[in-house]
Amino acid sequence: MLNCWNLSSREPTYNNKTTLSTMSMQLFPLLLCLTYLASHKAELCEDYGVDDEKEYVSEGQPVYITCPLNYAQMKNDFNVTWYINGSQTQVSADTQSRIHQNENLIKFLPARLDDTEYYACVLRNSTYCIRQLKKLEVFKNDEGLCYNKDIMFSPEEFTSLSxxxxxxxxxxxxxxxxxxxxxxxxxxxxxxxxxxxxxxxxxxxxxxxxxxxxxxxxxxxxxxxxxxxxxxxxxxxxSTRVLPLISAPVITYPKNNIFNVQLGSYLSLTCEVLYSGGVVDLVWSYNDTMIDDYYTDSRVVMEYPHYARLPDRHRIATRNLNFSEIKEEDYNRKFFCEVYSPVNPKAYVILKPPDTNLQGFLIAFFVVLVFVIIISIIAIKIFKVDIVLLYRSSCFVQRSIQDGKIYDAYIMFPNMCLLYNMDMFVLKLLPEVLERQCGYRLFIFGRDELPGEAVADFIDEAISQSRRLVIVLGNTSSENRLENDFEQQIAMYDALIRNKIKVILIELEKITDYTNMPESIKYIKQKQGVIRWKGQFTESSLSPKTNFWKNVRYLMPPTQGVYSQDCDHITSEHV
Structure with missing residues (x-):
């Protein structure tokens, strides 16, 4: 056989002395090889697939594999050729070779583990070619034994005591x-x-x-x-273990079963009977009537019985009852499998609609529940202020607070620095919105103190009688005034040291640098933040419906006095 692969793998080298004649001599075998490959590739064989029977042999023992296409060889003038599957390597015909072909056989003398492979038997004549594979399995004996327990012959069944x-x-x-x-x-x-x-x-x-x-x-x-x-x-x-013979037919299936089956679906019921000899006949019935007589249409069909012989000399008979479509009338009926014999055993099947599957409902319920919880959390976070104010305006809140305090808030601001915006906000806007419209009671230093009283004692008393401390911060020019403000010192001590009062910080304008602010102000801002006034001193800024006033009211205690209904009207307006 021409070794084309060795020829084609060589790379010719040329030098100045290489002649055209030399090149022709080197290329001629290659051209001859390519011609052979083209003709070989063009050959098409009818493929018969893989032979159902495998050949088994223990490692180190000889084995002969017969071509599974022997019958074709006998009927036609074919030549037999063996190949190793997956290649074009033809099995050697040299009888001295360990693996060689002898007529229509492959002989392995002996077989090795790596010989486990598919081998292709190809039969050719002048006009036709057929091919079929044969599998060889080379196995090792179990350790310390002369056989492999997984590959053994089985004897025929017992016929006598020998x-x-x-x-x-x-x-x-x-x-x-x-x-x-x-x-x-x-x-x-x-x-x-x-x-x-x-x-x-x-x-x-x-x-x-x-x-x-x-x-x-x-x-x-x-x-x-x-x-x-x-x-x-x-x-x-x-093996000598043999099952005893059964004296009478036994229905092995069904065993008075109940089937849950979907309306409109296909269903096949099998009746299975075990018996020892003779002839048995089994039928499906309903109300002592054969199925074929009860169902006149082709929706319910009883197949012909099937019989088989078991290795232990028993026999088995089966017969199917097929429903092409389950209807309401099939539910809660007993369909009997009955064996015609002297014993006449019977067993039934009851069809019922499937149980309600709550799995889908529960999954949907929990998905919706999780979705609602997430939406609720987001909504509460976004509308927290509105929700609290709405709740305070409801009838569920007790408006009277019995804590002995007189004022809802003490308003503190740098009053040593006369600023128009500060005075407008503290002396006009705060009383107009919080006192007149919302019913809060405020103490504003400079407006509510009594003449002649000691300032320190009076401020300390007013702060202790207040439920909130509102600190209004102006521009940076007023920061230094806060540091030495006696009123501020008393309030910070009362709010931070004795922890009796909650603080609300309000910025009239954005303050970016708190470096010069008192440490107490820095602490409060870091702990709870500030509310920034963004409005103008106009009529609209006097409305408690704006976000600024709603944020202030959220931090204030629930109102106890008489107030306008508009104060607790929830709105989405912004200043």
Missing amino acids: KTINCPYLDDYVDVKNAKIKWFKECQPLDISSDKYFALKNSLTIENVTQQDEGNYTCEVSFQYNATEFTISRATKL
């Missing part, structure tokens, strides 16, 4: 009539001379079989080929 085991598939290797076959049980030699065993040709007969005769039997025979001796072995597993 049992015969064969040593099969020896005809291609030895003359069975004259071969000397050795027998082993569990890899130990058997005493063939005893009355228990009788060996003839390639068979072993065991007399008066008992449970002690169970086990794995191995036969061995010597075989010579090309002056080399090989050993062939076969292993058979013998």
Whole structure:
């Protein structure tokens, strides 16, 4: 056979002395090879697939594989060629080779584990080509044993008290009539001379079989080929466990079952009967009427019975009842499987609608619940202020607070610095919105103190009688005034040290630098933030519906006095 691959893999090298003649001599084999490959590739064989039967052999033993297309070879003038599957490598015809082809056989002398492969048998004549694969399985014996428990022959069923085991598939290797076959049980030699065993040709007969005769039997025979001796072995597993015969037919299925089946779906019911001999007939019925007579349409069909023989001499009969579509009328009926015999066993099946599946509902419910919780959390976070104010305006809130305090808030601001915006906000806007419209009671220093009283005592008393401390911060020019403001010192002490009053910080304008602010102001801003006034001193800024006033009212205690209804009207307006 032309070795095209070796030729094509060579890369010619040329020098200045290379002649055209030399190049032609090198290219000619390559061209010849390409011509051969083209013609070989063009050949198309009808593929018969893989043979159903595999060949098994123990490692180190010889094996012959027969072409599965032998019948075609006998009927037509075909030539047989073997290939290793997956390649174009033809099996050698040299009889001295370990693997070679002899007529229509592949011979492995001996077989190795790496010989496990598919082998292609190709039959050709002048006009036709067919191909089929044969699988060879080379196995190792179990450690310490002369066989592999997973690859063994099984004897035929018992017919008497004796049992015969064969040593099969020896005809291609030895003359069975004259071969000397050795027998082993569990890899130990058997005493063939005893009355228990009788060996003839390639068979072993065991007399008066008992449970002690169970086990794995191995036969061995010597075989010579090309002056080399090989050993062939076969292993058979013998079991004496046989089921007792059943005296009467038994329905193995159904067992008075209840089936949950969907309306409109297809359903097939199987009746299965086990029996020992004779002829049995089984039918499906309803109300002592055969199904074929009860259902006159083709929606419910009873198939023909099927019979099979089991290895333990029992037989099995089955018959199916097919519903092409389940209807309401089929529910809660008993469909009987009945065996016509002297015993006449019966069993039934009841069809019921499927139980309500709550899984989908529960999944949807929890998904919606999680979605609602998430939306609620987001809504509460966004509308927290409006929700609290709405709740305060409802009838569920007790408006009278019995804490002994007089004022809802003490208003503190840098009054030593006269600023128009500060005075407008503190002396006009705060009283107009919080006192007149919302009903809060405020104490504003400079407006509510009594003449002649000691300032320190008066401020301390007013702060202790207030529920909130509102600190109004102006521009940066007033920051230094806060540091030495006696009123501020008393308020900070009362709010932070004695922790009796909550603080609300209000910025009249954005303050970006708190460096010069008192430490107490810095602490309050860091802890709870500030409310920034963004409005103008106009009529609209006097409306408690704006976000600024709603944020102030949110931090203020619930109002107790008489107020305008507009104060607690929830709105989305912004200043």
